[in-house]
Amino acid sequence: MSRKKWTSLDKPPLSEPVLQVVESFGFQQMTPVQTAAIPLLLARKDVSAEAVTGSGKTLAFLVPLLEILQRRHKETPWGPKEIGALIISPTRELARQISEVLAKFLEHEDLDYLNQQLIVGGNSIEEDIATLRKETPCILVCTPGRLEDLFQRKGSDLNLAARVKSLEFLVLDEADRLLDLGFKTSVNNILGYLPRQRRTGLFSATQTTEVTDLIRAGLRNPVLVSVKEKASVNTPARLQNFYKIVEPERKFISLLEFLSSPATRTGKVMVFFPTCACVEYWAEALPPLLPKRTVLGIHGKMKNKRANVVEKFRNEPNAVLLSTDVLARGLDVPEIEWVVQWDPPSTASSFVHRVGRTARQGNEGNALVFLLPSEDAYIHFLKINQKVELNELPEEDEPASYELPVVLKKLHQQQAADKGVYDKGMRAFVSHVRAYSKHECSAILRLKDLDLGKMATAYGLLQLPRMPELKNYSGDGYIAPEFEVDLTKMTYKNAQKEQVRQQKLQTYEETGSWPGQKLHKKQTESWDQTKKAKMDAKSKKELRKAKKQRKKAAEGESGPLKRKKKQQFSQEDLDELASDIRLFKRLKKKKITEEDYEKAMGIEGDD
Numbered sequence: 001m002s003r004k005k006w007t008s009l010d011k012p013p014l015s016e017p018v019l020q021v022v023e024s025f026g027f028q029q030m031t032p033v034q035t036a037a038i039p040l041l042l043a044r045k046d047v048s049a050e051a052v053t054g055s056g057k058t059l060a061f062l063v064p065l066l067e068i069l070q071r072r073h074k075e076t077p078w079g080p081k082e083i084g085a086l087i088i089s090p091t092r093e094l095a096r097q098i099s100e101v102l103a104k105f106l107e108h109e110d111l112d113y114l115n116q117q118l119i120v121g122g123n124s125i126e127e128d129i130a131t132l133r134k135e136t137p138c139i140l141v142c143t144p145g146r147l148e149d150l151f152q153r154k155g156s157d158l159n160l161a162a163r164v165k166s167l168e169f170l171v172l173d174e175a176d177r178l179l180d181l182g183f184k185t186s187v188n189n190i191l192g193y194l195p196r197q198r199r200t201g202l203f204s205a206t207q208t209t210e211v212t213d214l215i216r217a218g219l220r221n222p223v224l225v226s227v228k229e230k231a232s233v234n235t236p237a238r239l240q241n242f243y244k245i246v247e248p249e250r251k252f253i254s255l256l257e258f259l260s261s262p263a264t265r266t267g268k269v270m271v272f273f274p275t276c277a278c279v280e281y282w283a284e285a286l287p288p289l290l291p292k293r294t295v296l297g298i299h300g301k302m303k304n305k306r307a308n309v310v311e312k313f314r315n316e317p318n319a320v321l322l323s324t325d326v327l328a329r330g331l332d333v334p335e336i337e338w339v340v341q342w343d344p345p346s347t348a349s350s351f352v353h354r355v356g357r358t359a360r361q362g363n364e365g366n367a368l369v370f371l372l373p374s375e376d377a378y379i380h381f382l383k384i385n386q387k388v389e390l391n392e393l394p395e396e397d398e399p400a401s402y403e404l405p406v407v408l409k410k411l412h413q414q415q416a417a418d419k420g421v422y423d424k425g426m427r428a429f430v431s432h433v434r435a436y437s438k439h440e441c442s443a444i445l446r447l448k449d450l451d452l453g454k455m456a457t458a459y460g461l462l463q464l465p466r467m468p469e470l471k472n473y474s475g476d477g478y479i480a481p482e483f484e485v486d487l488t489k490m491t492y493k494n495a496q497k498e499q500v501r502q503q504k505l506q507t508y509e510e511t512g513s514w515p516g517q518k519l520h521k522k523q524t525e526s527w528d529q530t531k532k533a534k535m536d537a538k539s540k541k542e543l544r545k546a547k548k549q550r551k552k553a554a555e556g557e558s559g560p561l562k563r564k565k566k567q568q569f570s571q572e573d574l575d576e577l578a579s580d581i582r583l584f585k586r587l588k589k590k591k592i593t594e595e596d597y598e599k600a601m602g603i604e605g606d607d
Contacts, residue, residue, distance in 0.1 A: 017110040031056035046222040080136040090177040092120040094330030144186040179210040239359035242393040249454040260400035274435040281428035300326040341369040374449040411460025412481040419490040453478030
């Protein structure tokens, strides 16, 4: 689709204030999604727009939103308790970003009668209600959970449902992500409060069955717009996608070498990890090894701190941001030059959203995913599934080089010096393994193909954790620390955690039992017991089944036949079954060996 100048919208034309602000952003031409969606929305059509990430969807709904509100104001000025537009976004970060762009429009003197309010979680709902009463905004930018809460709020004189009776425009941004995060019920509840005579714009990077259902429920005779910058590619046109095959024990070394290479030793880089625990650990372990870079970490469990982290990332010219998929959608930082993925994401569509954090608004960008030797089939899978072509990362002329023993020693020393880092490393590794086992493309990314010892080496763990996946591990891929480590004497740098540890240590010295040790012992031995418990339950089930059949036979027949059926299981049979159960209990208590048990049960040689 060809691009057009903003001034080419002559039916109807854009107002001068909106044009001035758009041009102040440096946008002389509309992107394809803007060219397609804006005229339709200005013509009072409901629109469902699908466009690749970074294609300019925000302006595609903000421009018509402001034009529609201006027209209504000229006919009937907006009252202090009237809300003319709602913009619903899946995450706080994206909502805040939209609010910041909208604020630049509303700074224009001819638009200052329109005011907005950001409604997201993180602060108390009472504060939001107080601000709504005081500021009486005409536009709300919000997340669905908090907006639904405000609609359902009782015991206050806010009555948000009454304020939206004159609503002109509803925007559902990143609709597929809204549904992925489980907001379907909230969105449907919100739609129930809104007037049907409104314009609705639904914007999404992908069309799913759930999005189609939402279109049917929330839009009236919508015009469907599907825009992609290149027909054969799902990612931005100026994005280069690379892969690098690395050995599992060298994955962290490869990340260090990449971040220290001439191409990336300056500028902004995003690194995606599979879990919150991984981000927590590497945000602690990476900075000492990259002293010249600002390393930041962000994940969904941080809640109130996330806005500050994003702001710091925007302001730091050479920042490295470690993130989970909480920022895989909507984050618009044009200076991001590289997006790195520690692992292939759990879903193929997430790959597209992650790499879309770079090469935005026509800028150039690069993305890299680390793959293990057993994962090379992912390259072909991504090409078929998402139409994404991956090329091997070219070798640097002057590659940065890190020795594995040297880096491992530093990671080991970090953990030995602070038990808090050790704990985070163990949690990160365990969560990584569990996340890997839940991949959408498990036929290619198989947990059984991994050398978990080598993976643990990449995390620099002081020891292998106790977990079912490592129960039968017999490989020699794990590299232990060179120095002796007494885990019982490791201390926390965090004073509060160290105080708790000291209290437990005192209890241990007085009682000889470490607080919580029994629970831990039970958890570690449960794998052994689980199998025996299942066998025990099976034997008991067979006994109950035999009794049930006898009872049924007795109740279903009468006379001599009834007595005959009742004798179907003789006393000898029941005694034999009881003997088998006693025998199994002796095995369970380890009074006999499995060999003796199988011999007594007459099942030896079945293998």
